[in-house]
Amino acid sequence: MAKHYSVEEKIEILSFLDKGWGITEVAQYHALSTSTVELWRHQYQLKGIDGLKQRKYTHFSQAFKQKVVLEYLNTDTSLPFLRDKYNISNKSVIYQWVKLYTSGNKLEATRRSEMNKGRSTTLKERIEITNWVIAHDYDYSGAMRKFNVSYGQVYSWTKKFKKDGPDGLIDRRGKGKSENDLLTTAEKQALEVKRLKEQVTYLSTENNLLKKLQEIERRDSKRTNIVQLKNYRRK
Numbered sequence: 001m002a003k004h005y006s007v008e009e010k011i012e013i014l015s016f017l018d019k020g021w022g023i024t025e026v027a028q029y030h031a032l033s034t035s036t037v038e039l040w041r042h043q044y045q046l047k048g049i050d051g052l053k054q055r056k057y058t059h060f061s062q063a064f065k066q067k068v069v070l071e072y073l074n075t076d077t078s079l080p081f082l083r084d085k086y087n088i089s090n091k092s093v094i095y096q097w098v099k100l101y102t103s104g105n106k107l108e109a110t111r112r113s114e115m116n117k118g119r120s121t122t123l124k125e126r127i128e129i130t131n132w133v134i135a136h137d138y139d140y141s142g143a144m145r146k147f148n149v150s151y152g153q154v155y156s157w158t159k160k161f162k163k164d165g166p167d168g169l170i171d172r173r174g175k176g177k178s179e180n181d182l183l184t185t186a187e188k189q190a191l192e193v194k195r196l197k198e199q200v201t202y203l204s205t206e207n208n209l210l211k212k213l214q215e216i217e218r219r220d221s222k223r224t225n226i227v228q229l230k231n232y233r234r235k
Contacts (some may be wrong), residue, residue: 010052065097067105118150126169130161131195
């Protein structure tokens with residue numbers, strides 16, 4: 001399962017920043033992502049100790065998700081601003097909603113059951129799932145839905161894979177390595193090829209989304225300039 005850090009642990013980790021460490025250094029030293037450290041720092045600066053407390057599971061309705069996405073697309077607001085305005089855990093959550101909406105997919109309500117379910121998996125599945133997560137910029141929630149596993153499973157496998165490679169994903173509970181756990185060279189190569197293809201597809205999708213968002217920003221900027229010009233002429 002993913003480790004849950006206490007408020008005291010988060011403060012201790014953030015104290016390294018006060019000692020002159022950079023965010024990347026702190027993240028690497030504590031085996032965290034830079035985005036996690038940045039988020040903790042922002043929450044602490046915004047709300048103090050309360051900002052570092054573990055958040056309870058939040059249900060987001062389809063209507064709420066669409067409201068936030070449209071506000072982002074149709075106004076000057078930024079992802080961090082919307083995150084704080086609507087008390088959403090991370091700006092990446094909103095970004096995923098924007099990706100779904102702009103790609104023509106349906107925004108669905110988040111259900112608590114989705115966060116709890118897990119299942120038994122083979123070594124090959126665990127490697128495939130972890131490769132997908134890494135190729136998709138650590139989208140744990142997306143992997144959870146795509147592969148029907150729990151968030152905790154995905155997070156734990158990815159952390160083990162980053163530390164020990166495929167061997168870190170071998171299930172050793174009550175047993176040693178078994179023949180069923182070992183992959184052939186051909187299987188490993190096939191999984192790596194699949195990972196690279198997934199990454200290329202993801203980057204292509206991200207690039208197309210970025211172009212759409214830039215076009216929206218240019219359109220809004222042009223509209224603002226026209227309004228300002230009209231107001232200037234009226235004076």
